[in-house]
Amino acid sequence: MRSLIPGVAWLVSGVALANPQGPANASLSGGVGSLLQLLLGLLLVLGLIFAMAWLLRRVQQITPRGGQVIRLLSSQALGPRERLLLVQVGEEQLLLGLTAGRITPLHVLKTPVSLPDHQPATPEFAQRLMEALGRVPKDQS
Incomplete structure (x- = not known):
């Protein structure tokens, strides 16, 4: 995220320097300026989406998973959509039909x-x- 800020500042300064003639070329530079503004907004939104996805992955890795109370011990398929599950909850074991x-x-x-x-x-x-x-x-033929 910090690496985006200098890049955005550089692009904004480039827009200011792109129109050295002032209002004489305002109609042409106005369209380019709005297009550049739209592109910057899009890049900012995409950057925020990627930053939030990265943050979400980091937060999910922090949660402890080793101290789970419920554990799946075994699973046996009975059909395409039916299974038997052996689950341990604390000291008790349960046989479940799924x-x-x-x-x-x-x-x-x-x-x-x-x-x-x-x-x-x-x-x-x-x-x-x-x-x-x-x-x-092949060795037994």
């Missing part, structure tokens, strides 16, 4: 489900994927 128009609590778990940590993909995953796709790896 459809296009509604969220339905299905079950409150008495004992929390412990989820295994993510394990990295093994080389046999690629082999299984090739088999599922119906392709045979």
